[in-house]
Amino acid sequence: xxxxxxxxxxxxxxxxxxxxxxxxxxxxxxxxxxxxxxxxxxxxxxxxxxxxxxxxxxxxxxxxxxxxxxxxxxxxxxxxxxxxxxxxxxxxxxxxxxxxxxxxxxxxxxxxxxxxxxxxxxxxxxxxxxxxxxxxxxxxxxxxxxxxxxxxxxxxxxxxxxxxxxxxxxxxxxxxxxxxxxxxxxxxxxxxxxxxxxxxxxxxxxxxxxxxxxxxxxxxxxxxxxxxxxxxxxxxxxxxxxxxxxxxxxxxxxxxxxxxxxxxxxxxxxxxxxxxxxxxxxxxxxxxxxxxxxxxxxxxxxxxxxxxxxxxxxxxxxxxxxxxxxxxxxxxxxxxxxxxxxxxxxxxxxxxxxxxxx
Numbered sequence: 169x170x171x172x173x174x175x176x177x178x179x180x181x182x183x184x185x186x187x188x189x190x191x192x193x194x195x196x197x198x199x200x201x202x203x204x205x206x207x208x209x210x211x212x213x214x215x216x217x218x219x220x221x222x223x224x225x226x227x228x229x230x231x232x233x234x235x236x237x238x239x240x241x242x243x244x245x246x247x248x249x250x251x252x253x254x255x256x257x258x259x260x261x262x263x264x265x266x267x268x269x270x271x272x273x274x275x276x277x278x279x280x281x282x283x284x285x286x287x288x289x290x291x292x293x294x295x296x297x298x299x300x301x302x303x304x305x306x307x308x309x310x311x312x313x314x315x316x317x318x319x320x321x322x323x324x325x326x327x328x329x330x331x332x333x334x335x336x337x338x339x340x341x342x343x344x345x346x347x348x349x350x351x352x353x354x355x356x357x358x359x360x361x362x363x364x365x366x367x368x369x370x371x372x373x374x375x376x377x378x379x380x381x382x383x384x385x386x387x388x389x390x391x392x393x394x395x396x397x398x399x400x401x402x403x404x405x406x407x408x409x410x411x412x413x414x415x416x417x418x419x420x421x422x423x424x425x426x427x428x429x430x431x432x433x434x435x436x437x438x439x440x441x442x443x444x445x446x447x448x449x450x451x452x453x454x455x456x457x458x459x460x461x462x463x464x465x466x467x468x469x470x471x472x473x474x475x476x477x478x479x480x481x482x483x484x485x486x487x488x489x490x491x492x493x494x495x496x497x498x499x500x501x502x503x504x505x506x507x508x509x510x511x512x513x514x515x516x517x518x519x520x521x522x523x524x525x526x
Contacts, residue, residue: 175248177205179241179255179264181225183212189341189457190256191215192510193517205248207241207264225263229298234263241267245276252521254279258286262302265309272311279520280306281314281338284454288319288475291452300327307331312520316340316455319475336520339479340455342513348464352441361442364428366403373493374405374443374467376436376458377450379412379429384472387449389420389427391490396426398494405443407433440465445498449489450474460508468498480508 176197180186186194186206194216197204206214207221214220221244225237245253245268253276255264261280268278286299307313307328313335315321321337329335352360358368366372373392377383385406395402406416407430420427433439440446446462446469453476460480462469470492473483482499484492492498506512 173201173203174251175203175205176252176254177207177245177248177250177264179207179253180260181209181227181257183208183210183214185257185260186214192342192514193254196514196518197521202251205244205250207244223263225259227257227259229259229262229302234259237263238266242270245271249274250276252277252279254281256281256283258299262306265306269309272309277311278309279312279314280310281316282320282324282454283316284452284476285315285320285323288323288452304328304331312336312523314338314520317453317476317479319478320454334523338513338516338520339507340457340460340513342510343457343460343464343508345464345509345511348437348440348461350437350441350465352438356438357442360438364405364430364442365425366442367401369401370403371399371401371445372403372405372443373445373447374407374439374462375447375449376407376439376461377448377456378408379406379410379416381412382451383408384449384451385412385416386419387486387489388447389416389423391447391449391493392420392427393423394490395494396423400426402426403428404447405430405439407431407436407439436461437465440467443467445470445493445496447493448472448477449486450477453477455479455508460505463505464509470498 194204198216203218204216205219206217207223209225211220211222223237223240224233226233241263253264253268255261268276272278287296308331310332313324313332315324315337324335375388379385392402392404404427409432440462446467448471452474455476459469469481471477471483477483
C-alpha cells in the first residue's frame with residue numbers, strides 16, 4: 169500500500185533554531201496535511217511538530233558524536249520515508265545530507281538552507297580549508313541549495329552549480345511585520361526606560377544578538393567609551409545570551425553604568441521602541457534578522473559592511489562608525505524591506521517546496 173500522508177523532516181542542531189526561525193514553515197506543512205517531523209539534539213516538544221527525533225548531533229564539527237548522529241538519522245529516514253528533508257545549521261546540513269543519500273534515490277527531496285557560509289570574502293583561511301571542501305562535496309547530495317544573501321548565492325552558483333542543479337536565493341526566513349510595527353506610547357517608553365535605569369534624554373543604542381566574537385560587541389563597547397568622553401548621555405543595550413564567557417562584561421567594567429547587558433529578552437520590539445539607533449559590528453552575517461526588525465520598527469541603523477548587512481542597508485567602515493554615531497548621520501534602508509517580510513519569504517519557499525516534491 170502507498171503512503172496516504174506526505175511527510176516532511178526539518179533537521180537542525182538545536183531546538184532554538186527551529187523555534188526562532190521555522191515554526192511558520194512547520195505550520196504551513198501542517199495546514200497542507202503533511203506529517204511534520206523535527207530532528208535536533210533533544211527530545212523537547214516543538215509546536216506544529218507531529219514527531220520529534222533526538223539525535224546525537226553536536227555543533228562542533230570535530231565531535232565524533234556526529235558520526236553517531238548520521239547513523240541515527242539514516243535509520244529514521246529509512247523508516248519514515250520522508251517526501252522532503254529540509255536541513256539547517258552547518259552540522260544539520262552535513263548530518264542530514266549524508267543520512268539521506270540513499271533516500272534520494274527513492275524519491276526523497278533534500279533541501280539545505282545555508283544560513284551564511286563560513287567561507288566568505290575576507291574569511292580566515294582555516295574556514296576555507298575546513299568548510300568549503302565539505303560544502304562542495306555535499307552539494308551533489310543536495311536537490312535544492314538555498315542561500316540567503318547575494319554573496320553566498322553568487323559563490324554557490326559559481327562553485328557548486330555543476331554538482332547541485334537547483335540553487336536558489338531566498339532573502340532570509342521572513343520577519344513578522346505586524347509584530348515589529350508595534351508602537352509604544354510616550355508614557356510606555358518612559359516607563360520602560362526608567363525600569364532600565366535610563367532617563368528620557370539619554371541617547372540609547374541597541375544591539376540585538378548573542379554575545380560572541382563574531383557579533384563583535386566589544387567594538388561597540390569601545391565606541392561607547394569614546395562617545396562618553398564627549399557626552400555622558402550615551403547608553404548601550406546589549407540584548408542576547410552571553411556566549412563569550414563574560415569577557416565583554418569585563419571589557420565594559422569601567423563604563424558599566426552605560427553598558428547594559430540584558431541577556432535574552434522576549435520584549436525586543438519594545439526595546440527597539442525606546443532606542444535611538446540600532447548598531448551592528450558583525451564580522452559576518454547570513455542575513456541579519458535584527459537589522460530587518462529594526463528597520464520595520466523604524467529605528468535608524470549603523471552597521472559594518474559585512475556580508476549579509478550589505479543586503480539590507482547602506483553600511484559603514486569601522487573607521488567611519490564612530491563619526492556616524494556621534495554626528496547622528498544615520499542612513500536609510502538600501503533595499504525594499506517587503507522582500508524580507510514573512511509573507512514574501514513564505515511564498516518563495518512554498519514554490520520551492522512544491523517544485524521539489526513534484
